[in-house]
Amino acid sequence: MEHMKQTGRRVLVAMSGGVDSSVAAWLLREQGYECIGVTMKLFGNEAVGLDQGHPCCTLDDVEDAREVARRMGIPHYVFNFSDDFEEKVIRHFIDAYERGETPNPCIDCNRFLKFDKLHRRAKELKCDYIATGHYAQILGGGAGSFRMAKAADLSRDQSYVLYPIPREQLAQTLFPLGGLTKAEVREIAQREGFVNARKHDSQDICFVPDGDYLAFMERHTGKTYPEGDIIDQSGKVVGRHRGAVGLTIGQRRGVGVSSPGRIYVCGKCMADNTVTVGPEEALYSSGCIAADWNWLIEPQKTPFPALAKTRYRQVEQPATLIPDGDRVRLEFAQPQRAVTPGQAAVAYDETGAVLGGGTIVEARPDFTA
Secondary structure (H helix, E strand, O other), X not given: OEOOOOOOOEEEEEOOOOHHHHHHHHHHHHOOOEEXXXXXXXXXXXXXXXXXXXXXXXXXHHHHHHHHHHHHOOXXXXXXXXXXXXXXXXXXXXXXXXXXXXXXXXXXXXXXXXXXXXXXXXXXXXXXXXEOOOOEEEEEEEXXXXXXXXXXXXXXXXXXXXXXXXXXXXXXXXXXXXXXXXXXXXXXXXXXXXXXXXXXXXXXOOOOOOOOHHHHHHHHHOOOOOOEXXXXXXXXXXXXXXXXXXXXXXXXXXXXXXXXXXXXXXXXXXXXXXEEEEOHHHHEEEEEEEEEEEEOOOOOOOOEEEEEEOOOOOOOEEEEEEEEOOEEEEEXXXXXEOXXXXXXXXXXXXXXXXXXXXXXXXXXXXXXX
Protein backbone atom coordinates (compact mmCIF):
# COMPACT_ATOMS: atom_id res chain seq x y z
CA MET A 1 0.00 0.00 0.00
CA GLU A 2 1.08 3.61 -0.52
CA HIS A 3 1.81 6.14 2.21
CA MET A 4 -1.29 6.58 4.34
CA LYS A 5 -3.01 9.94 4.05
CA GLN A 6 -2.06 12.10 6.99
CA THR A 7 -4.19 15.21 7.12
CA GLY A 8 -2.32 18.21 8.43
CA ARG A 9 1.16 16.82 7.88
CA ARG A 10 3.49 19.29 6.19
CA VAL A 11 5.13 18.44 2.86
CA LEU A 12 7.68 20.37 0.80
CA VAL A 13 6.80 19.96 -2.88
CA ALA A 14 9.52 20.50 -5.49
CA MET A 15 7.72 22.51 -8.19
CA SER A 16 9.69 22.93 -11.41
CA GLY A 17 7.01 24.91 -13.20
CA GLY A 18 5.99 21.86 -15.21
CA VAL A 19 2.65 20.12 -15.21
CA ASP A 20 3.79 17.01 -13.30
CA SER A 21 5.01 18.71 -10.14
CA SER A 22 2.03 21.08 -10.24
CA VAL A 23 -0.46 18.21 -10.23
CA ALA A 24 1.60 16.43 -7.55
CA ALA A 25 1.13 19.47 -5.30
CA TRP A 26 -2.59 19.61 -6.10
CA LEU A 27 -3.10 15.93 -5.27
CA LEU A 28 -1.37 16.30 -1.93
CA ARG A 29 -3.36 19.38 -1.03
CA GLU A 30 -6.55 17.49 -1.89
CA GLN A 31 -5.46 14.70 0.44
CA GLY A 32 -5.19 17.17 3.30
CA TYR A 33 -1.46 17.78 3.43
CA GLU A 34 -0.12 21.23 4.26
CA CYS A 35 1.91 21.95 1.13
CA ILE A 36 4.85 24.30 0.66
CA GLY A 37 5.87 24.78 -2.96
CA VAL A 38 9.56 25.25 -3.74
CA THR A 39 11.29 25.92 -7.06
CA MET A 40 15.01 25.30 -7.28
CA LYS A 41 16.98 27.84 -9.30
CA LEU A 42 19.71 25.66 -10.76
CA PHE A 43 21.36 27.89 -13.36
CA GLY A 44 20.87 30.99 -15.42
CA ASN A 45 20.68 30.59 -19.17
CA GLU A 46 23.65 32.90 -19.59
CA ALA A 47 25.75 30.66 -17.32
CA VAL A 48 25.39 27.70 -19.68
CA GLY A 49 25.30 29.64 -22.92
CA LEU A 50 21.56 29.47 -23.66
CA ASP A 51 19.61 32.33 -25.15
CA GLN A 52 16.89 33.87 -23.03
CA GLY A 53 14.19 32.53 -25.31
CA HIS A 54 14.96 28.92 -24.43
CA PRO A 55 11.94 27.37 -22.66
CA CYS A 56 13.84 25.47 -19.97
CA CYS A 57 14.85 26.76 -16.55
CA THR A 58 13.76 30.34 -17.17
CA LEU A 59 11.94 32.92 -15.11
CA ASP A 60 8.80 31.74 -16.90
CA ASP A 61 9.15 28.36 -15.17
CA VAL A 62 9.39 30.07 -11.79
CA GLU A 63 6.38 32.22 -12.60
CA ASP A 64 4.38 29.16 -13.73
CA ALA A 65 5.14 27.40 -10.44
CA ARG A 66 4.29 30.52 -8.47
CA GLU A 67 1.01 30.99 -10.35
CA VAL A 68 -0.05 27.38 -9.75
CA ALA A 69 0.83 27.71 -6.06
CA ARG A 70 -1.17 30.96 -5.86
CA ARG A 71 -4.15 29.29 -7.52
CA MET A 72 -4.01 26.48 -4.96
CA GLY A 73 -3.50 28.88 -2.05
CA ILE A 74 -0.18 27.44 -0.91
CA PRO A 75 3.06 29.31 -0.17
CA HIS A 76 5.83 29.25 -2.78
CA TYR A 77 9.54 29.91 -2.40
CA VAL A 78 12.55 29.94 -4.72
CA PHE A 79 15.78 28.37 -3.48
CA ASN A 80 18.98 29.34 -5.28
CA PHE A 81 21.00 26.13 -5.66
CA SER A 82 23.00 27.33 -8.67
CA ASP A 83 26.40 27.02 -6.97
CA ASP A 84 25.59 23.46 -5.87
CA PHE A 85 24.30 22.58 -9.34
CA GLU A 86 27.51 23.88 -10.92
CA GLU A 87 29.70 21.90 -8.52
CA LYS A 88 27.73 18.67 -8.13
CA VAL A 89 26.06 18.29 -11.52
CA ILE A 90 27.67 20.34 -14.30
CA ARG A 91 31.25 19.95 -13.05
CA HIS A 92 30.74 16.23 -12.48
CA PHE A 93 29.19 15.93 -15.95
CA ILE A 94 32.28 17.49 -17.56
CA ASP A 95 34.75 15.58 -15.39
CA ALA A 96 33.08 12.27 -16.22
CA TYR A 97 33.17 12.91 -19.96
CA GLU A 98 36.82 13.91 -19.69
CA ARG A 99 37.50 10.53 -18.03
CA GLY A 100 35.82 8.79 -20.96
CA GLU A 101 32.55 8.06 -19.15
CA THR A 102 28.95 8.88 -20.07
CA PRO A 103 27.26 10.35 -16.97
CA ASN A 104 23.57 10.79 -16.23
CA PRO A 105 23.20 14.30 -14.74
CA CYS A 106 19.55 13.68 -13.78
CA ILE A 107 20.77 11.06 -11.32
CA ASP A 108 23.30 13.48 -9.84
CA CYS A 109 20.63 16.18 -9.53
CA ASN A 110 18.44 13.77 -7.59
CA ARG A 111 21.34 12.50 -5.49
CA PHE A 112 22.88 15.83 -4.49
CA LEU A 113 20.06 18.37 -4.77
CA LYS A 114 16.51 17.01 -4.55
CA PHE A 115 17.22 14.28 -2.00
CA ASP A 116 20.09 15.91 -0.14
CA LYS A 117 20.13 19.71 -0.23
CA LEU A 118 16.36 20.07 -0.65
CA HIS A 119 15.71 17.35 1.91
CA ARG A 120 17.75 19.30 4.46
CA ARG A 121 15.80 22.46 3.65
CA ALA A 122 12.59 20.51 4.23
CA LYS A 123 13.79 19.62 7.71
CA GLU A 124 14.60 23.28 8.40
CA LEU A 125 11.02 24.14 7.43
CA LYS A 126 9.80 21.39 9.76
CA CYS A 127 8.27 19.41 6.91
CA ASP A 128 7.33 15.78 7.44
CA TYR A 129 7.77 14.84 3.80
CA ILE A 130 9.36 15.88 0.54
CA ALA A 131 7.42 15.30 -2.70
CA THR A 132 8.25 15.51 -6.39
CA GLY A 133 6.47 14.98 -9.68
CA HIS A 134 8.46 11.86 -10.55
CA TYR A 135 6.68 8.81 -11.88
CA ALA A 136 7.54 6.15 -9.29
CA GLN A 137 5.89 4.65 -6.23
CA ILE A 138 6.70 4.40 -2.55
CA LEU A 139 5.14 1.26 -1.12
CA GLY A 140 4.73 0.27 2.51
CA GLY A 141 6.49 -2.95 3.40
CA GLY A 142 5.05 -3.46 6.85
CA ALA A 143 6.68 -2.93 10.23
CA GLY A 144 7.45 0.66 9.26
CA SER A 145 9.57 -0.23 6.22
CA PHE A 146 9.13 1.26 2.76
CA ARG A 147 10.19 0.30 -0.74
CA MET A 148 10.47 2.22 -3.99
CA ALA A 149 8.87 0.65 -7.04
CA LYS A 150 8.25 1.37 -10.68
CA ALA A 151 5.34 3.63 -11.67
CA ALA A 152 2.03 2.08 -12.69
CA ASP A 153 2.50 3.69 -16.12
CA LEU A 154 5.67 1.88 -17.21
CA SER A 155 6.09 4.17 -20.21
CA ARG A 156 6.68 7.05 -17.76
CA ASP A 157 8.56 5.18 -15.03
CA GLN A 158 11.49 7.16 -13.59
CA SER A 159 12.63 4.79 -10.84
CA TYR A 160 15.95 4.25 -12.67
CA VAL A 161 17.10 7.82 -11.94
CA LEU A 162 15.81 7.71 -8.35
CA TYR A 163 17.89 4.81 -7.04
CA PRO A 164 20.30 7.13 -5.06
CA ILE A 165 17.58 8.10 -2.58
CA PRO A 166 18.88 7.00 0.85
CA ARG A 167 16.87 4.06 2.11
CA GLU A 168 16.05 5.83 5.36
CA GLN A 169 14.43 8.69 3.42
CA LEU A 170 11.84 6.53 1.68
CA ALA A 171 9.44 6.93 4.61
CA GLN A 172 9.59 10.72 4.18
CA THR A 173 9.24 10.71 0.38
CA LEU A 174 6.02 11.07 -1.62
CA PHE A 175 5.49 10.43 -5.33
CA PRO A 176 1.82 11.36 -5.85
CA LEU A 177 1.89 10.60 -9.60
CA GLY A 178 3.05 7.01 -9.20
CA GLY A 179 -0.36 5.51 -9.94
CA LEU A 180 -1.37 7.89 -12.76
CA THR A 181 -0.81 8.15 -16.50
CA LYS A 182 0.45 11.31 -18.15
CA ALA A 183 -2.94 11.77 -19.81
CA GLU A 184 -4.63 11.69 -16.40
CA VAL A 185 -2.15 14.24 -15.05
CA ARG A 186 -2.82 16.64 -17.93
CA GLU A 187 -6.57 16.14 -17.53
CA ILE A 188 -6.35 17.23 -13.88
CA ALA A 189 -4.24 20.27 -14.81
CA GLN A 190 -6.67 21.34 -17.52
CA ARG A 191 -9.69 20.85 -15.27
CA GLU A 192 -8.09 22.95 -12.55
CA GLY A 193 -7.10 25.67 -15.03
CA PHE A 194 -3.35 25.44 -14.45
CA VAL A 195 -1.36 27.78 -16.65
CA ASN A 196 1.06 24.97 -17.57
CA ALA A 197 -1.56 22.32 -18.40
CA ARG A 198 -0.39 22.06 -22.02
CA LYS A 199 3.28 22.78 -21.36
CA HIS A 200 5.65 20.51 -23.26
CA ASP A 201 7.79 18.03 -21.36
CA SER A 202 11.55 18.60 -21.37
CA GLN A 203 13.24 15.89 -23.42
CA ASP A 204 16.94 16.68 -23.13
CA ILE A 205 19.50 17.40 -20.44
CA CYS A 206 18.26 20.75 -19.16
CA PHE A 207 21.58 22.58 -19.54
CA VAL A 208 22.42 21.03 -22.95
CA PRO A 209 19.06 21.17 -24.76
CA ASP A 210 20.54 20.85 -28.25
CA GLY A 211 22.39 17.64 -27.32
CA ASP A 212 25.78 18.99 -28.44
CA TYR A 213 27.78 17.97 -25.38
CA LEU A 214 31.16 18.72 -26.93
CA ALA A 215 30.19 22.31 -27.79
CA PHE A 216 28.74 22.80 -24.30
CA MET A 217 31.87 21.53 -22.57
CA GLU A 218 34.17 23.66 -24.70
CA ARG A 219 31.99 26.71 -24.11
CA HIS A 220 31.75 26.10 -20.38
CA THR A 221 35.41 25.26 -19.75
CA GLY A 222 37.07 27.46 -22.37
CA LYS A 223 38.95 24.39 -23.60
CA THR A 224 39.34 23.12 -27.14
CA TYR A 225 39.42 19.34 -27.03
CA PRO A 226 42.01 17.88 -29.40
CA GLU A 227 41.27 15.83 -32.47
CA GLY A 228 42.54 12.26 -32.52
CA ASP A 229 42.55 8.94 -34.33
CA ILE A 230 39.60 6.66 -34.81
CA ILE A 231 40.82 3.07 -34.98
CA ASP A 232 39.19 -0.25 -35.75
CA GLN A 233 39.49 -3.29 -33.50
CA SER A 234 42.79 -4.27 -35.11
CA GLY A 235 44.30 -0.86 -34.33
CA LYS A 236 44.17 0.43 -37.89
CA VAL A 237 43.47 4.15 -38.22
CA VAL A 238 40.18 4.59 -40.09
CA GLY A 239 39.38 8.25 -39.43
CA ARG A 240 39.69 11.29 -37.18
CA HIS A 241 37.44 12.43 -34.37
CA ARG A 242 36.67 16.02 -33.36
CA GLY A 243 37.07 15.21 -29.66
CA ALA A 244 36.79 11.88 -27.86
CA VAL A 245 34.88 13.48 -24.98
CA GLY A 246 31.95 14.12 -27.34
CA LEU A 247 31.44 10.46 -28.25
CA THR A 248 29.85 7.67 -26.25
CA ILE A 249 29.74 3.88 -26.34
CA GLY A 250 27.12 2.62 -28.78
CA GLN A 251 27.02 5.84 -30.80
CA ARG A 252 26.66 5.41 -34.57
CA ARG A 253 25.68 8.79 -35.96
CA GLY A 254 28.19 11.60 -36.13
CA VAL A 255 31.21 9.36 -35.58
CA GLY A 256 32.88 10.58 -38.77
CA VAL A 257 33.82 7.28 -40.41
CA SER A 258 32.39 6.00 -43.67
CA SER A 259 31.90 2.25 -43.92
CA PRO A 260 29.92 -0.17 -46.09
CA GLY A 261 28.31 -1.54 -42.93
CA ARG A 262 27.11 0.02 -39.70
CA ILE A 263 29.87 0.77 -37.23
CA TYR A 264 29.63 1.97 -33.66
CA VAL A 265 31.81 3.49 -30.99
CA CYS A 266 32.83 0.48 -28.91
CA GLY A 267 35.69 1.94 -26.88
CA LYS A 268 37.60 5.09 -25.92
CA CYS A 269 41.13 5.56 -24.56
CA MET A 270 41.44 9.03 -23.13
CA ALA A 271 45.16 8.57 -22.38
CA ASP A 272 46.07 8.37 -26.07
CA ASN A 273 42.96 10.19 -27.32
CA THR A 274 41.73 7.36 -29.53
CA VAL A 275 38.23 6.13 -30.27
CA THR A 276 37.68 2.50 -31.27
CA VAL A 277 34.88 1.57 -33.64
CA GLY A 278 33.50 -1.79 -34.64
CA PRO A 279 30.41 -3.77 -35.62
CA GLU A 280 27.37 -4.01 -33.37
CA GLU A 281 28.43 -7.37 -31.94
CA ALA A 282 31.46 -5.63 -30.40
CA LEU A 283 29.11 -3.67 -28.13
CA TYR A 284 27.93 -6.61 -26.04
CA SER A 285 29.07 -7.32 -22.49
CA SER A 286 28.26 -10.26 -20.24
CA GLY A 287 28.45 -8.15 -17.12
CA CYS A 288 29.68 -5.03 -15.36
CA ILE A 289 30.87 -3.65 -12.05
CA ALA A 290 28.89 -0.86 -10.37
CA ALA A 291 30.44 1.28 -7.62
CA ASP A 292 28.94 3.44 -4.84
CA TRP A 293 26.06 0.99 -4.65
CA ASN A 294 23.01 2.26 -2.77
CA TRP A 295 20.82 -0.48 -1.30
CA LEU A 296 17.10 0.25 -1.03
CA ILE A 297 16.60 -3.04 0.77
CA GLU A 298 18.58 -4.61 3.59
CA PRO A 299 22.16 -4.70 2.24
CA GLN A 300 23.01 -8.10 0.77
CA LYS A 301 26.29 -9.94 1.24
CA THR A 302 25.90 -13.06 -0.92
CA PRO A 303 25.10 -13.50 -4.64
CA PHE A 304 21.42 -13.55 -5.59
CA PRO A 305 19.28 -13.40 -8.76
CA ALA A 306 17.51 -10.21 -9.80
CA LEU A 307 16.48 -8.15 -12.79
CA ALA A 308 18.71 -5.26 -13.84
CA LYS A 309 19.14 -2.58 -16.48
CA THR A 310 22.03 -0.36 -17.46
CA ARG A 311 20.16 2.26 -19.49
CA TYR A 312 17.11 4.37 -18.75
CA ARG A 313 14.88 2.94 -21.51
CA GLN A 314 16.12 -0.63 -21.32
CA VAL A 315 13.83 -3.47 -20.27
CA GLU A 316 15.16 -5.18 -17.15
CA GLN A 317 17.20 -8.31 -17.81
CA PRO A 318 17.89 -11.38 -15.63
CA ALA A 319 21.21 -11.08 -13.82
CA THR A 320 23.11 -12.39 -10.83
CA LEU A 321 24.19 -9.70 -8.34
CA ILE A 322 27.44 -10.36 -6.51
CA PRO A 323 27.98 -7.84 -3.67
CA ASP A 324 31.51 -6.78 -2.77
CA GLY A 325 31.56 -3.98 -0.20
CA ASP A 326 30.20 -0.81 -1.80
CA ARG A 327 30.42 -2.42 -5.22
CA VAL A 328 28.21 -4.95 -6.95
CA ARG A 329 29.21 -7.17 -9.85
CA LEU A 330 26.39 -7.95 -12.25
CA GLU A 331 26.54 -11.05 -14.44
CA PHE A 332 23.79 -11.07 -17.05
CA ALA A 333 22.06 -14.23 -18.25
CA GLN A 334 22.48 -12.89 -21.79
CA PRO A 335 25.08 -10.36 -23.04
CA GLN A 336 23.81 -6.78 -22.99
CA ARG A 337 24.35 -4.03 -25.54
CA ALA A 338 26.39 -0.87 -24.90
CA VAL A 339 26.99 -1.24 -21.17
CA THR A 340 28.68 2.12 -20.56
CA PRO A 341 30.87 3.37 -17.70
CA GLY A 342 29.28 6.42 -16.07
CA GLN A 343 25.74 5.18 -16.57
CA ALA A 344 23.81 3.48 -13.77
CA ALA A 345 23.11 -0.19 -13.18
CA VAL A 346 19.82 -0.53 -11.29
CA ALA A 347 18.39 -3.77 -9.93
CA TYR A 348 14.75 -4.74 -9.40
CA ASP A 349 12.85 -7.70 -8.03
CA GLU A 350 10.13 -9.48 -9.98
CA THR A 351 7.42 -7.16 -8.57
CA GLY A 352 9.13 -3.99 -9.86
CA ALA A 353 10.57 -2.89 -6.51
CA VAL A 354 14.00 -1.24 -6.72
CA LEU A 355 16.67 -3.23 -4.88
CA GLY A 356 19.48 -0.73 -5.40
CA GLY A 357 21.82 0.77 -7.93
CA GLY A 358 25.27 2.14 -8.59
CA THR A 359 27.51 3.78 -11.17
CA ILE A 360 29.02 1.49 -13.79
CA VAL A 361 32.82 1.67 -13.59
CA GLU A 362 33.67 -1.27 -15.82
CA ALA A 363 31.94 -3.29 -18.53
CA ARG A 364 33.35 -6.75 -19.00
CA PRO A 365 32.93 -8.87 -22.15
CA ASP A 366 33.75 -12.04 -20.24
CA PHE A 367 34.07 -12.38 -16.46
CA THR A 368 35.71 -15.78 -16.79
CA ALA A 369 38.72 -14.30 -18.59
